[in-house]
Amino acid sequence: MQRVVYLMFLGWIIGCGGVTTAPSTVQDAPVPEITVPAEVAPFFERGELAQAVEALAAMISKQPRDVTLYSLRATAHHRMGNNDQALADLDHAISLDARDARLFNNRGFVRLGMEQFQAAITDFDKATELAPKFTNVYNNRGLLFIAQQRYDDAIAQFNRAIEIDPQYIDAYNNRGFAELEAAQIEQALDDFNVAIQLNPKYVNAYNNRGLLRAQAGDFENAVIDFTQAMMLDPLNPKYYQHRAEVYLQQGAADKAVADERKIVWLIQLHEFGSRIAGSQRPFHDLTQRARHYLDVNDFENALKDLDRAIALAPQSAEALSARANLHLRKKSMQNAKADAVASLAIEPNQEAFSVLGDVFLSQRDYDKAIENFANARRVDPSVAEAYYAKSKALAAQGEHEKAKDTLQQALVLDPDVESRLR
Numbered sequence: 051m052q053r054v055v056y057l058m059f060l061g062w063i064i065g066c067g068g069v070t071t072a073p074s075t076v077q078d079a080p081v082p083e084i085t086v087p088a089e090v091a092p093f094f095e096r097g098e099l100a101q102a103v104e105a106l107a108a109m110i111s112k113q114p115r116d117v118t119l120y121s122l123r124a125t126a127h128h129r130m131g132n133n134d135q136a137l138a139d140l141d142h143a144i145s146l147d148a149r150d151a152r153l154f155n156n157r158g159f160v161r162l163g164m165e166q167f168q169a170a171i172t173d174f175d176k177a178t179e180l181a182p183k184f185t186n187v188y189n190n191r192g193l194l195f196i197a198q199q200r201y202d203d204a205i206a207q208f209n210r211a212i213e214i215d216p217q218y219i220d221a222y223n224n225r226g227f228a229e230l231e232a233a234q235i236e237q238a239l240d241d242f243n244v245a246i247q248l249n250p251k252y253v254n255a256y257n258n259r260g261l262l263r264a265q266a267g268d269f270e271n272a273v274i275d276f277t278q279a280m281m282l283d284p285l286n287p288k289y290y291q292h293r294a295e296v297y298l299q300q301g302a303a304d305k306a307v308a309d310e311r312k313i314v315w316l317i318q319l320h321e322f323g324s325r326i327a328g329s330q331r332p333f334h335d336l337t338q339r340a341r342h343y344l345d346v347n348d349f350e351n352a353l354k355d356l357d358r359a360i361a362l363a364p365q366s367a368e369a370l371s372a373r374a375n376l377h378l379r380k381k382s383m384q385n386a387k388a389d390a391v392a393s394l395a396i397e398p399n400q401e402a403f404s405v406l407g408d409v410f411l412s413q414r415d416y417d418k419a420i421e422n423f424a425n426a427r428r429v430d431p432s433v434a435e436a437y438y439a440k441s442k443a444l445a446a447q448g449e450h451e452k453a454k455d456t457l458q459q460a461l462v463l464d465p466d467v468e469s470r471l472r
Contacts, residue, residue: 152177167198256278260279273296336362398425411439434464437459
């Protein structure tokens with residue numbers, strides 16, 4: 051089985067204490083994270099990082115010596131993969147306050163991701179000089195040693211973090227991974243178990259324990275661990291990849307194929323997320339991601355994205371018609387009709403006409419249903435149903451010739467409509 055290092059840990063402390071932070075404030079106590087300003091917190095929560103950067107830039111222009119703002123903007127850049135910009139912001143923050151251990155820790159973490167190992171070590175050393183009991187730095191230095199395949203050195207760093215904080219779950223998990231790489235299987239299993247005991251929802255320990263069990267040939271329990279990881283973090287494709295590999299080892303090719311399909315869907319979902327994070331006006335990508343959620347009947351997340359898209363672009367016919375379609379699928383006919391009408395008021399589009407056709411069909415307004423289906427250029431059993439129902443209504447009114455012609459149109463669209471709906 052291919053083994054991959056997944057660094058899901060508290061490696062990045064997104065705040066700093068401001069320009070007056072002194073080393074004594076963090077040497078003998080945990081280093082707290084800052085509160086994200088209300089002006090930018092919603093952008094971080096929604097993953098709209100380009101908008102967070104824009105908002106922080108405006109705030110920095112008014113408060114050019116606020117170290118916190120530079121640190122937060124570095125966080126946003128880092129999450130978007132803009133590591134050079136993240137480093138520039140951290141460099142500037144450190145020039146304003148060279149006594150905040152968190153800034154050096156953050157810069158070291160960015161450099162670790164860029165494989166600038168010596169520069170990262172220098173930053174981590176400075177952070178521990180400023181705050182000798184800053185456990186996160188020891189954790190990050192251990193991760194750096196894992197990246198260099200220096201597993202004994204990594205284990206020593208995690209030992210130090212756990213010595214300072216015996217409840218430091220990330221350090222147990224990461225030490226377990228280093229032990230697994232160093233073929234210390236029993237110790238690794240013990241550490242993964244401790245991490246799970248400390249936090250039964252700690253997803254990475256389940257994943258790593260699954261890797262250990264798969265390597266040992268315990269495929270049944272490996273599948274259980276990877277499945278538990280999926281339940282805790284259902285949008286992460288790596289757990290599906292690991293489980294698919296185990297299924298292949300077990301000879302369950304059909305289950306592996308199902309997981310591989312899910313992986314493709316999740317990768318596409320994350321691509322939408324990346325585009326949304328990097329856009330200042332992401333209404334189109336929000337709409338497309340909503341359609342992606344609808345492919346798996348995830349109405350809740352789809353509606354969140356469409357509401358956000360329409361808030362950003364109230365005149366987006368595309369977003370309105372997509373939300374109309376969502377309401378239709380949820381059988382919320384009045385909301386579907388309202389959004390479809392609003393969409394068509396902006397520009398004609400087949401999706402909105404189609405939704406209206408279905409709404410009017412459900413309301414037994416067959417003439418309007420047929421009219422909207424025609425505008426939508428739909429030819430399917432629902433259109434045949436509208437013609438068939440209209441023919442029955444005409445026959446009941448004594449208009450037998452019109453009823454016969456309308457029934458013929460229904461049969462052309464669906465030869466089985468009469469027997470299907472009788």
